[in-house]
Amino acid sequence: MARITLRQLLDHAAEHEYGVPAFNLNNMEQGLAIMAAADATDSPVILQASRGARAYANDVVLAKLIDGLVEIYPHIPVCMHLDHGNNEATCATAIQYGFTSVMMDGSLKSDGKTPADYAYNVEITGNVTRMAHWAGVSVEGELGVLGSLESGQGEAEDGHGAEGTLSHDQLLTDPDEAVKFVAATKVDALAVAMGTSHGAYKFTRKPDGAVLAMNVIEEIHRRLPTTHLVMHGSSSVPQDLQDIINSYGGQMKPTWGVPVEEIQRGIKHGVRKINIDTDNRMAMTGQIRKVLTENPSEFDPRKYLKPAMEAMTKLCKQRFEEFNTAGQGSKIRPISVAEMAKRYASGSLDPKIEAAA
Numbered sequence: 001m002a003r004i005t006l007r008q009l010l011d012h013a014a015e016h017e018y019g020v021p022a023f024n025l026n027n028m029e030q031g032l033a034i035m036a037a038a039d040a041t042d043s044p045v046i047l048q049a050s051r052g053a054r055a056y057a058n059d060v061v062l063a064k065l066i067d068g069l070v071e072i073y074p075h076i077p078v079c080m081h082l083d084h085g086n087n088e089a090t091c092a093t094a095i096q097y098g099f100t101s102v103m104m105d106g107s108l109k110s111d112g113k114t115p116a117d118y119a120y121n122v123e124i125t126g127n128v129t130r131m132a133h134w135a136g137v138s139v140e141g142e143l144g145v146l147g148s149l150e151s152g153q154g155e156a157e158d159g160h161g162a163e164g165t166l167s168h169d170q171l172l173t174d175p176d177e178a179v180k181f182v183a184a185t186k187v188d189a190l191a192v193a194m195g196t197s198h199g200a201y202k203f204t205r206k207p208d209g210a211v212l213a214m215n216v217i218e219e220i221h222r223r224l225p226t227t228h229l230v231m232h233g234s235s236s237v238p239q240d241l242q243d244i245i246n247s248y249g250g251q252m253k254p255t256w257g258v259p260v261e262e263i264q265r266g267i268k269h270g271v272r273k274i275n276i277d278t279d280n281r282m283a284m285t286g287q288i289r290k291v292l293t294e295n296p297s298e299f300d301p302r303k304y305l306k307p308a309m310e311a312m313t314k315l316c317k318q319r320f321e322e323f324n325t326a327g328q329g330s331k332i333r334p335i336s337v338a339e340m341a342k343r344y345a346s347g348s349l350d351p352k353i354e355a356a357a
Contacts, residue, residue: 009046031069047080103139146197149168203256233275235278
């Protein structure tokens with residue numbers, strides 16, 4: 001059985017000092033592309049689906065798709081993760097459909113738009129953690145609101161994202177609160193707000209410390225050295241992919257993403273999960289535009305989806321290698337959710353806050 005929980009995977013990543021890209025999944029082509037890259041590089045995989053992806057693909061189809069991918073590649077450890085769960089019910093239904101990890105994003109209220117206060121976040125994230133851990137399923141929480149330090153705005157993705165102007169304090173996770181939050185909720189991983197945002201238009205210039213606050217990650221890691229940190233909105237938005245899209249009729253405005261070297265810096269300071277979606281969308285879109293521009297009479301989806309998948313596989317292989325995930329898959333022996341539930345119940349997986357003091 002190749003299913004694995006996020007907790008087991010990130011524990012292994014911490015032990016061996018690597019990060020794991022978490023690729024968003026919406027359809028068969030993306031799933032096959034990701035798994036082909038993992039197979040080529042001997043990498044463990046985090047496949048994640050947002051509420052938007054679940055609505056688009058249907059939970060039943062999505063669950064069967066994951067079953068199929070796991071059956072095709074039984075030697076690859078696969079974590080199926082819910083991205084940005086908005087309430088207890090969303091997380092519970094994900095677990096029902098075989099997700100081995102869920103994110104409870106209590107930084108926003110259940111509408112996915114309104115920033116929530118700290119007390120609300122602790123309560124709802126704690127509720128989900130207790131429920132999920134009973135089933136042996138991992139939980140990622142989020143503290144601080146994802147958004148741009150340049151504009152002060154959140155960035156919605158699949159209908160999820162803060163609306164309106166956010167304060168500087170909201171856009172940066174407070175390290176003192178992070179320690180209290182992890183202790184109170186017992187989350188397995190913590191998503192940190194430090195200037196990244198969803199979508200392609202993250203920065204108007206190459207980011208520096210004023211707009212990409214990697215120092216926040218470093219300080220939280222100093223205080224919580226055994227807590228697994230997560231970087232959301234971490235596509236690098238490569239210039240070559242922008243160029244391909246625009247050369248075949250696209251209209252992407254100039255933009256900067258999160259440089260790979262900054263992600264590598266984060267991995268040295270406790271970042272174990274790195275969320276990537278936009279880069280893969282761009283890789284696929286560029287090839288689809290290319291085929292349809294060069295062959296305007298083409299109408300067979302396979303003729304443009306195959307090169308799109310190949311481009312996405314190339315991008316995923318690159319990220320596996322850059323984050324040192326490559327070569328780690330065969331080292332992992334998956335632990336069942338039943339066994340993980342026993343470990344949660346025993347308290348052996350509780351956060352080690354005292355060691356971080």
